Amino acid sequence: xxxxxxxxxxxxxxxxxxxxxxxxxxxxxxxxxxxxxxxxxxxxxxxxxxxxxxxxxxxxxxxxxxxxxxxxxxxxxxxxxxxxxxxxxxxxxxxxxxxxxxxxxxxxxxxxxxxxxxxxxxxxxxxxxxxxxxxxxxxxxxxxxxxxxxxxxxxxxxxxxxxxxxxxxxxxxxxxxxxxxxxxxxxxxxxxxxxxxxxxxxxxxxxxxxxxxxxxxxxxxxxxxxxxxxxxxxxxxxxxxxxxxxxxxxxxxxxxxxxxxxxxxxxxxxxxxxxxxxxxxxxxxxxxxxxxxxxxxxxxxxxxxxxxxxxxxxxxxxxxxxxxxxxxxxxxxxxxxxxxxxxxxxxxxxxxxxxxxxxxxxxxxxxxxxxxxxxxxxxxxxxxxxxxxxxxxxxxxxxxxxxxxxxxxxxxxxxx
Numbered sequence: 001x002x003x004x005x006x007x008x009x010x011x012x013x014x015x016x017x018x019x020x021x022x023x024x025x026x027x028x029x030x031x032x033x034x035x036x037x038x039x040x041x042x043x044x045x046x047x048x049x050x051x052x053x054x055x056x057x058x059x060x061x062x063x064x065x066x067x068x069x070x071x072x073x074x075x076x077x078x079x080x081x082x083x084x085x086x087x088x089x090x091x092x093x094x095x096x097x098x099x100x101x102x103x104x105x106x107x108x109x110x111x112x113x114x115x116x117x118x119x120x121x122x123x124x125x126x127x128x129x130x131x132x133x134x135x136x137x138x139x140x141x142x143x144x145x146x147x148x149x150x151x152x153x154x155x156x157x158x159x160x161x162x163x164x165x166x167x168x169x170x171x172x173x174x175x176x177x178x179x180x181x182x183x184x185x186x187x188x189x190x191x192x193x194x195x196x197x198x199x200x201x202x203x204x205x206x207x208x209x210x211x212x213x214x215x216x217x218x219x220x221x222x223x224x225x226x227x228x229x230x231x232x233x234x235x236x237x238x239x240x241x242x243x244x245x246x247x248x249x250x251x252x253x254x255x256x257x258x259x260x261x262x263x264x265x266x267x268x269x270x271x272x273x274x275x276x277x278x279x280x281x282x283x284x285x286x287x288x289x290x291x292x293x294x295x296x297x298x299x300x301x302x303x304x305x306x307x308x309x310x311x312x313x314x315x316x317x318x319x320x321x322x323x324x325x326x327x328x329x330x331x332x333x334x335x336x337x338x339x340x341x342x343x344x345x346x347x348x349x350x351x352x353x354x355x356x357x358x359x360x361x362x363x364x365x366x367x368x369x370x371x372x373x374x375x376x377x378x379x380x381x382x383x384x385x386x387x388x389x390x391x392x393x394x395x396x397x398x399x400x401x402x403x404x405x406x407x408x409x410x411x412x413x414x415x416x
Contacts (some may be wrong), residue, residue: 018140018197020140020141020142020145020149022197023136023137023140023141023197023198024137024141024149024152024153025197026194026195026196026197026198027133027136027137027149027153027156027197027198028133028152028153028155028156029156029190029194030090030128030130030133030191030194030195030198031129031130031133031153031154031156031157031160032156032157032159032160032163033160033187033188033190033191033194034094034097034125034128034129034130034157034160034188034191035129035130035156035157035158035160035161036160036161036163036164036167036184036187037097037101037164037168037184037187037188038066038121038125038247039160039161039164039165039247039268039272040161040164040165040167040168040169040184040268041063041117041247041248042063042247042248042249042250042251042252042268043165043168043169043172043251043261043264043265043268044059044104044172044177044180044181045059045248045251045252046251046252046255046261047172047176047177048107048113048177052108052109054110055373055377056249056252056373056376056377057373057374057376057377058110058113058373059113059117059248059373060248060249060369060370060372060373060374061110061114061118061370061373062110062113062114062116062117062118063117063118063244063248063369064118064244064365064366064367064368064369064370064373065114065117065118065119065122065366066117066118066119066121066122066125067122067240067244067362067365067366067368067369068122068362068363068365068366069118069119069122069123069126069362070121070122070123070125070126070129070358070362070365071126071240071358071359071360071361071362071363071365071366072126072359072362073122073123073125073126073127074126074131074354074355074356074358074359074362075352075355075356075358075359076126076355077089077093077126077127077132077351077355078131078132078135078350078351078352078353078354078355079216079349079351079352079355081132081135081200081351082135082348082349082350082351082352083202084202085199085200085201085202086132086135086136086195086198086199086200086351087195087196087198087199087200089127089128089132090127090128090132090191090192090195090198091128091191091192091195092127093123093124093125093126093127093128093129093132093191094124094127094128094188094189094191094192094195095124095189095192096120096121096123096124096127097120097121097124097125097127097128097188097191098124098185098186098188098189099116099120099124099185100115100116100117100119100120100121100122100124101116101121101181101182101184101185101188102116102181102182102185103115103116103120104116104117104121104181105178105181105182105185124188126355128188128191128195129157130153130154130156130157130334131351131354131355131358132198132351133153133198134150134153134154134334134338134354135200135350135351135354136198136200137149137150137153138150138338138342138347138350139200139347139350140198140200148280148283148284149283150283150334150335150338150339151279151280151281151282151283151284151335152279152280152283154275154279154283154331154332154334154335155275155276155279155280155283155331157331158271158272158273158275158276158278158279158327158330158331159272159273159276160272161268161269161271161272161275162269162270162271162272162273162276163269163272164184165265165266165268165269165272166262166265166266166269168180168184168265169261169262169264169265171183173261173262216349216352219345219348219349219352219353220352220353220356222345222408223344223345223353223356224356226344226408227402227404228340228344228402228403228404228405229341229344229345229353229357231399231400231402231403232337232340232341232357232400232403233356233357233360234360234396234399235295235299235396235399235400236333236337236357236358236360236361236364237360237361237363237364237392237396238299238364238389238392238393238395238396239299239333239361239364239396240360240361240362240363240364240365240366240368241364241365241367241368241388241389241392242302242306242364242368242389242392242393243330243331243365243368244362244364244365244366244368244369245368245369245371245372245385245389246271246326247268248368248369248372249369249372249373249376249382249385250264250267250268251264251265251267251268253382254267254314254319257314258314259314259316259319263316263319263320264319266320266323267319267320267322267323268323269323270320270323270324270327271323271324271326271327271330272327272330273327274323274324274325274326274327274328274330275327275328275329275330275331275332277327277328278327278328278329278330278331278332279330279331279332279334279335281328281332282294282298282332282335282336283335286335286336286339290405291336291339291340291403291405292336292340292400292401292402292403292405293401294336295333295336295337295396295400295403296396296397296398296400296401297397298329298332298333299329299333299393299394299396299397299400300393300394300397301325301328301329302326302329302393303389303390303391303392303393303394303397305322305325305326305329306386306389306390306393307390308322309322309386310383310386310387337354337357338350338354340403340405341353341354341357343405343406343407344406344407344408345407345408346407364392368385368389371385371388372385
């Protein structure tokens with residue numbers, strides 16, 4: 001996959017009309033589109049399970065596979081994007097994402113559901129989700145604008161959740177779940193033209209500054225030998241576990257307790273809406289306070305909010321309040337986590353190294369969704385998973401405290 005003169009000419013042509021505003025705007029729309037449908041898939045559990053007589057463990061396994069493959073595919077997609085540019089990766093990811101939603105529309109067996117909702121959407125997300133948007137922002141924008149841009153990109157994903165949750169419920173109620181999936185698939189194809197604004201140049205020896213000329217293997221060895229990076233990766237596991245479990249199983253959990261599906265849609269939307277506030281606030285705060293303290297506070301608040309939610313009667317007010325508090329801490333872990341990766345190791349292999357951190361996040365997501373389905377089918381309750389989420393939250397609050405916020409020390413070549 002050689003870098004051609006045509007690739008160079010394409011990048012120069014695209015770069016001529018791009019400004020920081022255009023880059024951030026297009027990246028935010030991509031984050032909105034890619035995050036919207038996958039955050040609404042929990043609303044398809046009950047109608048599809050009723051039609052095909054599936055247990056929640058069947059749908060839970062498909063969404064668990066999606067989270068796992070999204071994570072496993074992220075460092076691969078990140079490495080390709082770091083080496084050959086973001087544009088190609090995003091286009092392929094959008095096609096896979098749309099294809100997965102289409103296969104899910106015609107799924108009539110658990111295996112076909114696993115293929116569509118699990119494999120194709122999972123790998124599609126690894127190529128076109130907000131992770132690569134943040135990578136493009138880190139490479140294309142000056143350092144002084146990165147903090148706010150990372151917060152905006154994360155907030156845009158949350159706004160997609162805010163829009164798509166009630167939108168998805170309305171489509172299912174008025175036109176049926178098959179039509180809703182077809183509409184979602186068509187919208188994913190809009191990512192392809194928008195990704196032109198985020199095109200990054202392919203890495204060549206001449207295009208990379210001498211200080212950043214580091215091989216792939218050396219970058220991985222440096223990162224996984226760095227204690228602070230390992231602590232960051234371990235803490236990110238909890239974020240994935242909690243988010244994936246809530247996204248997939250909260251709508252059904254609320255219906256089990258007498259809350260309508262429409263209200264459940266607004267709860268998921270509230271999470272997305274308030275996460276806009278949380279992500280933007282954290283994007284601003286991380287330039288003024290230590291990022292490790294911000295991460296620790298987020299995980300601690302999340303754990304306490306879960307304890308309060310499951311300890312009191314479930315009412316419309318309590319679930320909306322839970323949605324608001326959860327939203328403030330939802331994806332607000334992403335800006336400081338990504339900023340710490342860039343601070344420690346620079347931006348040359350940012351997409352790759354953040355991708356490996358995201359593997360931990362998605363392994364947590366896999367376990368959160370999968371164990372949620374298994375525990376419910378075994379015990380008829382989600383209570384054990386809620387308390388496991390609390391435990392993980394408290395542990396991550398402690399794990400992030402010893403992180404050292406400084407560039408990694410690299411040996412400097414000395415003259416003979």
